[in-house]
Amino acid sequence: MKHLPLLTRRLDELIALRDGEAVTAGRFIAQSLSLAGAMPGAGAVVNLCQDRHAFSVALAAALCAGRSTLLPANRLPATIDDLLRERPDSLVISDQRIEGLGHPQMDPSAALAVGAQADAVPQIPADLLAAEVFTSGSTGSATRVIKFWRTLHDSSLINAAEYGPGPALTHLVATVPPQHMWGLETSVLLPWFAPVTINSGQPFFAADIIQALSALPRPRALVSTPVHLRNLAEHPDSLVEVDRIYSATAPLSARLAASLEDRCSARVTEVYGCSEAGCLAWREPVRETRWRLFQAFKLDQVGVRYRVDANHLPEAVILMDRLEVDTDGRFRLTGRDSDLVNIAGKRASLADLTQALLDIDGVMDGVIFQPPETGDGRVSRLAALVVAPRLSAADIRRALSRRIDPAFMPRPLRLVPELPRAESGKLPRHSLVRLYERVCEPVG
Secondary structure (H helix, E strand, O other), rough: OOOEEEOOOOOOEEEEEEEEEEEEEEHHHHHHHHHHHHHHOOEEEEEEOOHHHHHHHHHHHHHHOOEEEEEEEOOOOHHHHHHHHHOOOOOOOOOOOOOOOOOOEOOOOOHOOOOOOOOOOEEEOOEEEEEEEEEOOOOOOOEEEEEEEHHHHHHHHHHHHHHEEEEEEEEEEEEEOOOOOOHHHHHHEEEEEEEHEEEEEOOOOOOHHHHHHHHHOOOOOEOHHHHHHHHHOOOOOOOOOOEEEEOOOOOHHHHHHHHHHHHHHOEEEEEEEEOOOOOEEEOOOOOOOEEEEEOOEEEEEEEEEEEEEEEEOOOEEEOEEEEEEEEOOOEEEEEEEEEEEOOOOOEHHHHHHHHHHHHHOOOOOEEOOOOOOOOOOOOOOOEEEOOOOOOHHHHHHHHHHHHOHOOOOHOOOOOOOOOOOOOOOOOOHHHHHHHHHOOOOOOO
16 A cells, blocks of 8 residues: 655644744644544544644644544534534544534644654555545535545645745745635645645734734745735735735636735735646736646546546546637636526626626625526526625716626625625625525615
């Protein structure tokens, strides 16, 4: 049986900062082995830790114990209870007690207090089912994606080579939860295989992000999403200088990227991928519109779709996005089948329409979407939910009229205090529909 190392960092290298305390790779391993030895039972581990270092230790502990980690789409008790009904022998590990959860919870605090240093790197079976990731269901129902250790190990090395911050030790802040694939690949696994030290927190508001970054030496980097980065760019105070900013999970406009590069003196990199294949392409939106496929991957056209494959994947993955691939291998994203709408014989992408909305000055967040069918089977016009405290619906429509075809003007357009985004920044379809149905009176 082939084995692969848990990490490739030297044991004396810094891997995390937790509450201002530096944690070396050797101490991290010792903490993980301590937790692995204390875990009861033999079932899968449901890792609900919010502290990023605690999550990382619990994930490594499960790997060292030969157990799979279940990563639900969120930490809501109802979601976890549904998962545990299917996997009743699972062990829940959480650094903060979750009220209302009808299942025992293990606190990892004792293992996190271990100060000893391990003297060797654990070897993990390559074919171990390392993680089962349940997607957020932003386009419908959630799905289960399995990850073997070989896939996570090799993809981490690929990510480090393709968009890693470089040879100098980089201090990283992430706004995305570690349970989400983008957060898992960058803020948990990348520090195991690249010269990166991760801040254990998860700042959300712009002021918290600025504070977390300001406390770190350079070079420093930020892993985030367009919705979090938009809030950061709207912050009225001076922003902290950042060497690298990484964005994923939704399209990042060149305008927003340029604003961040100007205000943070940063180099902004956008990463494209999917839960099934992981990160697989990158671009710099300020300087290019096309994506650069990672060297480890290859694209093959299958009908109107593209299939991506790589040696570290258990099988090829059909991409849900539509691609336009040029002769040099670079490509553009042209939307998804579920994203395309046809009104009065005209076609448009909901993602492009939403981007036009988000490009309006004063719009903090928003989405243009297709509402569900009515009781008689008819689908109404496009709708929009918008967060824009200083604008009226009429202001937004006037600005949209200069950007989109009248056939796609959303009616109703409703102003809301916030959108029901998941921690990852994604907007689950069921949450969006619930908000749409709850907001009764259109504004304007």
